[in-house]
Amino acid sequence: MELNPAQLESFAAAGYLVVGPLLPPERVERLRAALDELWNAWSAELGVSRAAYCRVVSQWTNLWESHPAFAEQLRDPVCTAMAANLIGCRRVRVFHDHVISKPPGQSSAVPWHQDYPYWPLQAPRAVSLWLALDDATPESGCMHFMPGAHREGECPAVDFLNDSKDWGPRRLAxxxxxxxxxWGIFHHCLSWHTTPANTSERPRRAYISIYMDADCTYDPAHSQWHPMNARVTVPPGGVFNDDNFPIVGEAP
Structure with missing residues (x-):
């Protein structure tokens, strides 16, 4: 599966692109089972039930280092080639991956935001692949986008606890x-997106892989607090170190 010119144009215009199906049902189930294994192990380490653990924690990072199923998915040649084409680069490396879970009746909305303001990258040459592990519906907390807003440039980082962006008349878009x-949604690191709470009776789990141009350089001044800063071993202005930020694929 390769992206065609119309898809590339759509991504450039809107800042996001729906692609699918990317995974057959058996691979989706393998990722779900892998997540179950990790949740069971991590909750047991803390001495709490899995249900209690997942009520408190909603995001888990760098799963590619914790389970081979996620490591394999992160390096999927189809997905990494698409990411390289959408960025417009030859090779991509991982910034990080994560799972975001919205359990039924126990989640909240994620406010409107761009991702790039939170990342210590010198330039916005990155995309996220938001891969649905469950059917994502408006009721369960699917992604919402403001099409084209990525072309308006970077805005200051949003305070996730207090900020609420008002699009005014543009909200109709x-x-x-x-x-x-x-299925997956690729979105530009400057896209404006949000997800509502899960008001359905089903889980809403998503596996997100963040791919950046392999030549991206480290800029801690752009985001001094990001947890990935602790994994960087190169000086500011250097290309990210391969051990914690490996090159995972390339354009065809």
Whole structure:
């Protein structure tokens, strides 16, 4: 599966692109099972039930280092080639991956934001692949985008606890983007996006891989607090170190 010119144009215009199905049902189930294994192990380490653990924690990072199923998915040649094409680079490396879970009746909305203001990258040459592990519907908390807003440049980082962006009359342009399990949404690191709470009776789990141009350089001044800063071993202005930020794929 390769992206065609119309898809590339759509991504450039809107800042996001729905692609699917990217994974067959058996691979989706393998990732779900891998997540179950990790949740069981991590909750047991803390001496709490898995249900209690997942009520408190909603995001887990660098799963590619914790389970081979996520390491394999992160390096999927189809997905990494698409990421390289959308960025417009030859090779991509991982910034990090993460799972975000919205359990039924126990989640909250994620406010409107761009990702890039939180990342210690010198330039916005990165995309996220938001891969649905469950059917993501408007009721369960699917992604919402403001099409084209990525072309308006970077804005200051949003305070996730207090800020609430008001689009005014532009709110009519907001698009809910429901996708079935196994489908993906690539989105630009400057895209404006949000997700509502999960008001359904089903889980809403998503595996997100963040790919950047392999030649991206480290800029801690752009985001001094990001947890990935602790994993960087190169000086400011250097290309990210391969051990914690490996090159995982390339354009065809």
């Amino acid at each position: 907001v698009r809910a983007v429901p996708v079935p399990a196994g």
